[in-house]
Amino acid sequence: MKYVWIILSVFILCSITFSQESLADLFEPEEIVEDIDFLLKSLNDIHPTFNQYLSNPDYQNNLESIKKTITQPMSKYDFFKLMQPLISVDGHTSLRFDGEIYPKKEAPFFPFKILIRNNQIYVKENLSANPNIQKGMIIESINGQQSSTIINLLSKYIPHDGATTHPEKIAGVFHTFYQLIYGNFSEFNLTIRNGEKRENVIVNGIKSEDFTSETKPPFDFQILDNNAAYFYIEGFRQPDLFMVNIDSIFTILQEKNIKYLIIDKRSGGGFTNLADSLLSYLTNKSYKQFEKKVVKISSANRDYIDENKSNGLISDGYLTIEYGPAIPVKRNQLFNGKTYILMGWETYSAATYFVSAIKCNQIATLIGGEAGQPLISNGDIQGINLPNTKMICYSSMSTYYFPCAENRDESVKPDYEVKLSLEDLLNDTDRYLEHAIKLIDRDRVANKTE
Template identity: 25%
Template sequence: MTKSVITFLFIVSVFMAFGQSVDQPFAQKKMKKDLEVFKDIRLKANSGLYKYRTKKQIDSLYIWAENEIDKASIYRDFYNIICKLTDFEGSLHNSTSLPSKFRKSLREESYGYFPYPIKWIEGKWRINFDKGNIPLGAEIISINNEKIYDIITNLYKYYTTDGVNTTGKRIGIDISFSKYYRFNYGLKDEFIIEYKTIHSNEIKKTSLSSVAYKDFYKNVNKRYSKPFDYVNHKDWKENETYTYEMANKHTGILTVNDFGLGNEENPKHLKYVSFLDSVFTSLKHHNIKNLIVDVRYNGGGDDPNDLVTYSYLTQRNFQENKRAWISFEKIPLLRYIDFWLPKFLRPLFVGSYNKDFKEEFPLEKNGKFCQDENSADHFVRIPNKNAFTGNIYLLISPRVASAGSLFAAMVNGNKNTTSIGEETMGGYYGHNGHTPLAYKLPKSKIVVYFSVVNLEQDVPKKSNQYYNRGIIPDIEVSQSLADFLIHEDTQLNYVLKLIENKDK
C-alpha cells in the first residue's frame, strides 16, 4: 500500500470519527433554520411556554439565542442554545436529546472528562469519591480558575425542573457532572482544582488528568454515597415500590417510592389499593397518632395511584386538578413529529391522538382548549372511610416530581401535615404533564420532548409556597456532612426525634 493511500485513509478515518463528535462544525444557516422550527413548535404546541415566564422574557431569550448563533461554529454550541431555551421554560417534563450517533461518540471518548463524582452537602459541592487524589468530602472551590458555583449555574440547563427550582438539578449533577461539564466547556486534558479538606480553611491546589467517558461513569458507580443515595436513580421493582412499618407503638412509616402501578384495572394497582386499605384499617384500629409519609424518591407514575393514596390522608373532598388545558386543537407541525412510523402512516397515529384531545379538551377559551366538567380529572373524590386523622409528617426531597409532587403538594396542603426535607423539583401549584410529544429538528436531528397539558393542582394557597417553585418544606433538613460520611439518614432521624419530643 502506497504512502499516499495510507495518508488518504488516515485522513478519511479521522474525518469520519470527527464527524460524529458534538464538536464538529455546524453551519450557522442550519442553526438558524432549526431555531426557527424550534420556536414555531414551542409557540404552537407547548401550553407551558408562558407558565413561568412572560412573553417579554421568552422573546428576550430568543433574541439572545439568535445572537449566540452569530458567534457559534460547532454542533455543541447549538445544542447548548437549545438546552438553555428548553430549561428556561421551567418544566421537569422538558428534555433535549442528541442523535444516537453523537451519544455513541460521547461514550467512546477516551479523554477530556473530570474524573470524580461530586455531591452537594450542607451548601457546598464536595468530592464524592474516596479512592482519588483529592480527599473524600473536600470542598471544591474552583475548577480551571472558575468558581464552582458559577460552573454549576452554567450546567443547570441540562437537567430541567419545574419553575425556577434548582434543588432538583442536583439529582442530575450528582452523577452526570463530568458529562455536563464536557457539554458546556468541551474536552479538557487536565483540571486545575482549588479545594479545602474537611475541617480545614486552607485552600489547596492540584491538577488532575482527564479520564475517558466510561471511566468517569465507573467512578460514579463507585461513588462513596452510593449505599445511601442509589435510591435517587433506581428503577423500582414492584416489591420495592411501597412498604409500611411501625417506628414505635405510636408512629407508623408509609413509604411510597413510585406511583407507576397502572390504572384502575391493572393488577398492580388493585394489589396496591388492597395494601393501603389494610394499612389504614390497622392505623385506625390501633389508634396510631403519628404517620410518617416518605415519598422522597417518588418521581411520579400513573393515575389514580396518587389520588387513591391521598384519599387515605385527607378529610376534604378533592379532585386531581382545578384546571387543565392544551394550546392546540390538532397537533401542529406534523412533519417534525418524532415517531417510529413512516411519515405516510403518521396521520393515522396523529388522528387518533387528535380525537382523544378533542374529547378531553372540548372547551375553547381565548385560544386555550380546556377540560370540561365531564373530565375524570375533575371528578370529585371523597376521603376514604379509614382516612388517617392524626399527625402526618411528610418527608420530601429534590427527587419528588410529576405525580409524586402532585401527591406531595396535596398532602402538604393538609392542616395536620408537617413537611420535612428539601424542596421538590415538582411544583406545588401545578405543572405541565400527562401527554408527551416529541419533535425532531430537521437539520441538527436534535429531539425535543415536552408534555402538553398545563395543570393547575387542587391545593390550597399557602404563604410559604411559591407559584414558580417546588414544594417548600415546613422544616428544611438535608443530609449533614457527618451523616454523609457514615451513610446516615439525617431527615428520617430528625422526624423521629421531632415526634419523640412532641410525644413527651
C-alpha cells in the same frame, strides 16, 4: 388520548464552541437554521407559556445573534450547545442528546461524588486513585476554571422550574453534565482546599461503571419499633405493580394495627391517578385536586381537546378545565392512624401534586424541605421531532394549578421544616426521618399509645 403528568429525565449539554474533532454527521447551516425555526414554531404552538419568552425582544436579539454564528456545518452535539439554553424554560421542556461526545476517551468521568453548598463544591466520596483527597475538602477549580463558574454554567442547562436549579440536583448529575458540557477529559487538574491549605493535584478520570451509586428499590416497607411503619415510594409508576404493592402494605398495616405511618416521598414523577390511589388509603373524605388545568390547543393534542372540551371552556386558543372535589375510592384497608410524609427538593411533578393535596386538605403531616416544583407550573409532555437533525425536544403542553395554589413563585412547604447541615449532607444523615420519629414518640407519650 389520555395525557397524564410525568417527570422528564433527559441528558442535555451546553457550550458555545463548535466541536472540531467529531466523527458525527454534520448538517449544513441552512439545515440547522431550518431546525431552529421549526423547533421554535413548534414550541410556540404547543407550549402553554413559551410565547412569553419568544415575544421578548431580548430573546429575539439573542436568537438572531446565534443564527449569525451558524456559518459552517454543525453536528447534533453543536446544535444542543446552541439551543438548550434557549428552549429549556421549565422542568418538563428540554432537548434530548443521545449521541457520542468527541474526542472519545476511555475514562472521561469526573472521579468524585460531590456536594454543592453556598456555590462551592465539596468532596462527598473520592472515586479517584488519589487517597489523600478526603470527604469535606473543597474543590476550588477544575481544569483551570473556578468551581462557582462551572456550577453557574451547569445550572443554566439542567431543566428546572423556578429561578434557580437546586444545588443538590446539580450535584447528583455533576459527573454526567460536566462531561456533556465541557467534553471528554482523561485527567482533571484540580485546586483543592483543606482548611487554609491549598494544593494542586491531577487525577485520572473514571469509567461510567466505576461511578456506582446505591439505588433504592421502587418500594421499601419496614415495620419500626413502637407500632410505627416506614414506606418508601420511588415514583408513581408501573400501575399494576404499584397497586399490588400499596394494597399489600396497607393490608399489613391493618392486620398489625399500626398506628403511625411514615411515607417517604423524596422522589418525583409518575401518574397523578396513582397519587390519587395512594390518597384513597389515607382518607375517605372528598378532597381538592388541581384548582384548574390550562391546555394550549394544538394539532398535537387534538384528540385530548375533543375528548375534554365539554368539561371546560375554550378561549383564546386554550382549554381551561376547573376541578371539583375528588371522591376517593372506598378502601377496606383505610389507614386510620397518623401519617407523616417526608418531602424535599426531590419531590417533583406527580409527587408535588401528592404533597400539595396532602397539605391543602390537611390529610397528613409534612416533614422536611420545600417541594421541587411551584404550585403553578407546566406539565404534560409532547415530543417534537426535528426534520433535519432528527433530534427530539420534549415540550410541556399544559399549565397546572395545584390545590391551594396562589402564585408561581411558591411550592409546597412542610409543616415541620428540617434544616440540614453540611455534615448531615456529607454523611447522608437522615434528619427528616429522625424528626418524624421524634414527632411519633412525642405523640405516643402525650396520648399514651402502645
